[in-house]
Amino acid sequence: MGEWAVFPGEPPPKPVVALVEQIERDGGRALAVYREPVGDHWQIFCVLPLAKVEATPYQRDLSPTHLKRLREMVKKVDRFVDPIVVVSPRPGVYWTPNGNHRRAVLEKLKAEAIPAIVVPEPEVAFQILALNTEKAHNLKEKSLEVIRMYRGLARENPSGGEEDYAFQFEAPHFITLGLLYEADKRFAGGAFAPILRRVDRFLRGTFSKTLPAREQRAALVRRADEVLGDVVARLRRRGIRHPYVKTFVLSRTTPLGRQRKTLPSFEQTFERLTASLEEFDVSRVRYEDIQRAAIMAAPAAE
Numbered sequence: 001m002g003e004w005a006v007f008p009g010e011p012p013p014k015p016v017v018a019l020v021e022q023i024e025r026d027g028g029r030a031l032a033v034y035r036e037p038v039g040d041h042w043q044i045f046c047v048l049p050l051a052k053v054e055a056t057p058y059q060r061d062l063s064p065t066h067l068k069r070l071r072e073m074v075k076k077v078d079r080f081v082d083p084i085v086v087v088s089p090r091p092g093v094y095w096t097p098n099g100n101h102r103r104a105v106l107e108k109l110k111a112e113a114i115p116a117i118v119v120p121e122p123e124v125a126f127q128i129l130a131l132n133t134e135k136a137h138n139l140k141e142k143s144l145e146v147i148r149m150y151r152g153l154a155r156e157n158p159s160g161g162e163e164d165y166a167f168q169f170e171a172p173h174f175i176t177l178g179l180l181y182e183a184d185k186r187f188a189g190g191a192f193a194p195i196l197r198r199v200d201r202f203l204r205g206t207f208s209k210t211l212p213a214r215e216q217r218a219a220l221v222r223r224a225d226e227v228l229g230d231v232v233a234r235l236r237r238r239g240i241r242h243p244y245v246k247t248f249v250l251s252r253t254t255p256l257g258r259q260r261k262t263l264p265s266f267e268q269t270f271e272r273l274t275a276s277l278e279e280f281d282v283s284r285v286r287y288e289d290i291q292r293a294a295i296m297a298a299p300a301a302e
Helices: 014-025 063-076 099-106 123-132 139-156 164-170 170-184 191-198 207-237 245-253 266-278 287-301
Strands: 005-007 028-034 042-048 054-056 086-089 093-098 113-118
Touching: 005 113, 014 028, 014 042, 014 086, 054 099, 063 099, 086 123, 093 099, 093 113, 093 123, 093 170, 099 113, 123 139, 123 164, 139 164, 139 170, 139 191, 139 207, 164 170, 164 287, 170 191, 191 207, 191 245, 191 266, 207 245, 207 266, 245 287
Parallel strands: 005 028, 054 093, 086 113
Antiparallel strands: 028 042, 042 113, 086 093
């Protein structure tokens, strides 16, 4: 085993030493073992074989645009200055919950190794995903990341539940939207998000109980979207085409209004919404109404 520095001078615990030895057996090189400055946790700074590093199974997909831009910048600087963060679920495998675009850049540049900070506790990967600010999430990316995380946690910790991982999920409506985006990547999540944010809640119970309930919630939203699609189609036949049309119709049919203190349940909300959409009179809508509503909503959306 190679030489590696320790900071502070106290010896690291046996599991951390064992991980250092694993890294070197896997073809990497540990450079330092240290305590990070916030929680005083042990971490390992090392260089890993790039071929053994991959994204976690839970996070969003790579953005081709961001990947291209980042690659150009790395080539311009002519050096790699930001170590990625990794965990090791088992020997020979290293997941990066924060740094996948940087990993992909080095892969594109045919590098053989990558600098990394190894966190000894693999379960921390779910928390580290929340720190991933390399590229801001859009709603679809965030929702897909959350539902992948949800399924991974359900496998790894069946006795856990949504409330146990509220920090990692950030908001309950991301779970519901994740199920919808899994089924249809073009789902109009942005139109339904304002309603979902107000009535969706983390569900109590283990994942085995809450996942079927989540799927039922997603089915209610999907049914509302189907009826909304029919309304939009009828408006188009009248010659009304506008990118804000779905949001406009939902704003006219939502059962929530401006009420703050007492809200209907999730199920009541979407049952009432679907009924209102089925009764929506498209003959009373003018293009100017939608255009005006879109202009007024723009600053709030921004």
